[in-house]
Amino acid sequence: MIQNIENLKSRFKSLGATRLFFKCLAENDNSKNQIYLGGSFAVLTYFQYGNVETFPDAKYPNFKAPIKFYWIDSEQVEQATSAQLILYPQYPEVRLSGFLRGCTLAPSKFLQPTLASQRSGIDGRVLFFGTTEDGATLAYLAPRNSVIANAAIDFANLTQEKAIFHDLPLTNLVGKSSKILLLDALREIHLSGFVDSIRLNKQGERMPYSARNGGGYTLEAMLGIKPNAIAAPDYLGWEVKAFSSSRITLMTPEPSSGFYGDNGVEAFVRKYGRKVAGKNQLYFTGNHVFDQTNKTTGLKLVVDGFDPKTKKITDVNGSIFLLDQNTHEAASWSFSHLLNHWNKKHASAAYVPFTNNKATPPKYQFGSPVYLGERTDFSKYLNALAEGKVIFDPGSKVENPDAPNKSVKARSQFRINKKDLSLLYESFEEIQL
The missing domain is CATH 2.40.330.30 (At1g16640 B3 domain)
Structure with missing residues (x-):
């Protein structure tokens, strides 16, 4: 009993x-x-x-x-x-x-x-x-x-x-909350100075990593996080994001509908992307801000089903859209698709700055302060988007589009400036390690 x-x-x-x-x-x-x-x-x-x-x-x-x-x-x-x-x-x-x-x-x-x-x-x-x-x-x-x-x-x-x-206060076996354990781990990593670029393989073993995008992989490896695409927190219930510039990637969900959803990333880039001067490459990129038409892509980012005045969802079937000049749906993300990803992945999030030493292979140093956000709300995300703080900043491309060895990369990313992160959370802290 x-x-x-x-x-x-x-x-x-x-x-x-x-x-x-x-x-x-x-x-x-x-x-x-x-x-x-x-x-x-x-x-x-x-x-x-x-x-x-x-x-x-x-x-x-x-x-x-x-x-x-x-x-x-x-x-x-x-x-x-x-x-x-x-x-x-x-x-x-x-x-x-x-x-x-x-x-x-x-x-x-x-x-x-x-x-x-x-x-x-x-x-x-x-x-x-x-x-x-x-x-x-x-x-x-x-x-x-x-x-x-x-x-x-x-x-x-x-x-x-x-x-x-x-x-x-339900503590774990060592008597500390997950928040304190996370900060202890980040403090130890911070005090380690510059560390080799690494990532974990599927078996959880540390492997050298020489590509230039190794900051996030290295931090995850030092925390024991295996690479995954699962919409769930990384470390003891916390989503951990490493960043090296003022603009931070929040999530990278692929569109669920529209031309992109029906035909895939390659067809989308061929239709809406542009040729890159001096390279055999098609590229779809550019800052897409709410209710503005991007001059390069000709696409406009709009939200249907959310009222920025009341900050409420007005239609459960609502979506974020990219519309072309004929108001055709180039790409869209349904609220249900995004809500599922956002609240699961960002319930508690730690944002960790890093620098690299520009060497080959690179070394990384993880800095202080770190930023902790707790208790997010999808309506906060939509409101930040409607205020122009969250932007769609893609980087999808097709290399060698006319060759048998063509390669396709999908990169649909929503980003925010570091100074605006607090808009997304009920509690937001800057913590010196």
Whole structure:
């Protein structure tokens, strides 16, 4: 039996939880009304979830994403297989749904609607969440007036934070948070001075790397991060980005629709790219800023389904578009595609400056300060785009386009200036190592 907060922490840790937080429930948090998780998509950074899908024809158009949700007690674990996150952009708000269906371990009797005649405005139930590195969300509900619920409410009152979620200090085996561990690792790398350019192979072994784009690979290798294209954080829940100039690449998603989506990068570059003087190369590049036509490519970057005045998504089927001079769709990225990538990858992000010694092969030195961003929101990303702070700055090309040995490189990147990074996060810190 789980008797107190310490027992509860131990139980969550034994099941692999690396973060523990709770919500003091309200009377309308129940199986009928769903469980309210927050009035911003930033709450998505607390959970791991599956692919986001759009439901434009629902009574209240929304996005939905499945979540691997498990109820626990002192001895058992059982999955609520219908659990999902529902994102209502018009409010905005996020709710948890399907958390009881088909799960015998679920605390159903404590999550039934309260009759209007019995409502007092005081609830007393507390719902605990523990998240694991393999993408699971573990849950435990402490009933009203229980020892655990009362202790959690006292803890929340002590912090005096008017927040939806309250983090409990669930530390790892060495007694430090992931944030402190990350900073310790970056400090050690910073104090190492110039280091050889390397990257990890698939087996996790360090290999020399002589190309000029080795800064990010070297930092990842020193942190033990294998190269991957998975939309998930790199190191202990943190996305780590090395940068050497004032302009920083945020993400590189390929367009999901339009001419590019239908025909691929080579056909796109042949149609909208340009020949490079002195080289047998077609290149598609240029700064594409919101609501402006790029003079080189003739394409205009626009956003449909987002209102910059209210800073809200107005259409769940919305997209970011590149339109040609005839308003034909050259390329587009759907909100659901980008939202899925953005919140998963950028929930917590560390931006690390570096320099190289210009030698061959190069050596890199990773500097200070570093910049830490926490709790992002896709609406913040769209707003920064609409303000012209996030730009589309591609670098796709076709080498030897008319030869049998032609090569094609796709590079669809969205970038931002370092000084504007804080626009993307609820919390942003500059930390000297």
